[in-house]
Amino acid sequence: MTQDARVIVALDFDNVEQANQLVEQLEPSACKLKVGKEMFTLFGPEFVKSLINKGFDVFLDLKFHDIPNTVAKACKAAAEMGVWMVNVHASGGAEMMRKAKQAIESSSHPQTKLIAVTVLTSMDQDQLNDVVPGVTPAEQVAKLAALTADSGLDGVVCSAKEAVMLRKSLPESFLLVTPGIRPAGADVGDQKRVMTPVDAIEAGVSYLVMGRPITQADDPLATLARVNESIQ
Incomplete structure (x- = not known):
C-alpha cells in the first residue's frame, strides 16, 4: 500500500478493458486510483478488488447520501472490500456521518478513510442558489466542512480555491481532497472551479x-x- 502518492487518478471509463489498459501503464507508488459511480455500477466490487490486488490505494467515490443506518452499512461494506477511502455527502447530516465512521471503525478494515462531499465542484453560484438561496459556495463549503470535522470524519472533498479558507480553520491532519485539478493550459471540461496542481x-x-x-x-x-515532480 502506498502512503505518499498525492495524485488520485480518476478512472472514468465505460469499458473495463480500456480502464485496465490505463492501469497497466500506472504504478501504485506514483498514484492512487478513484472509482466512481459509472464504473462501480458497470463492473462492481470485483473490479475494485482487482485494483487493490494490483497494489493500488483505491478511493471509492460513491458519495453515499441516505438514512444513517443505510449509509453506515454501505460504508462498512466498502471498508471490508479493502478500499483506502470512501465518501458520503456532508449534507446528509451529523448523525449519518458519525454512524458511517463508527461502522468503518467496527469493520475488518478500520483504517479506511471517510471523507465528505461539501459542494460539488461543478456547482457555481447560480446553481447553488437553486438549492441554498443566498449562500455562496465558499460559505456552504465552510459550514459543511466544519460539520464534517465535528462528526469525526477524516476530511472533505472541496475545490482547491476553498482549501486556503479551510486550512485556516481546520487541523493540518484534516484531509482536503480536490477534483477540478488541471495542468496549466489544459481544457477545464465541465468543472467550474479549477486550479493547477502546484x-x-x-x-x-x-x-x-x-x-x-x-x-x-x-x-x-x-x-x-511531471505532475508529481512539480508538486514535490
Whole structure:
C-alpha cells in the first residue's frame, strides 16, 4: 500500500478493458486510483478488488447520501472490500456521518478513510442558489466542512480555491481532497472551479484528483511523473 502518492487518478471509463489498459501503464507508488459511480455500477466490487490486488490505494467515490443506518452499512461494506477511502455527502447530516465512521471503525478494515462531499465542484453560484438561496459556495463549503470535522470524519472533498479558507480553520491532519485539478493550459471540461496542481498543493490540498489530463494523455505515466515532480 502506498502512503505518499498525492495524485488520485480518476478512472472514468465505460469499458473495463480500456480502464485496465490505463492501469497497466500506472504504478501504485506514483498514484492512487478513484472509482466512481459509472464504473462501480458497470463492473462492481470485483473490479475494485482487482485494483487493490494490483497494489493500488483505491478511493471509492460513491458519495453515499441516505438514512444513517443505510449509509453506515454501505460504508462498512466498502471498508471490508479493502478500499483506502470512501465518501458520503456532508449534507446528509451529523448523525449519518458519525454512524458511517463508527461502522468503518467496527469493520475488518478500520483504517479506511471517510471523507465528505461539501459542494460539488461543478456547482457555481447560480446553481447553488437553486438549492441554498443566498449562500455562496465558499460559505456552504465552510459550514459543511466544519460539520464534517465535528462528526469525526477524516476530511472533505472541496475545490482547491476553498482549501486556503479551510486550512485556516481546520487541523493540518484534516484531509482536503480536490477534483477540478488541471495542468496549466489544459481544457477545464465541465468543472467550474479549477486550479493547477502546484497552486492546489500550495493552497493546502492533501490529495489531487485528476482524470482526463492523465487518462487521455499519450503517455499517462510520464504525465503523472511531471505532475508529481512539480508538486514535490
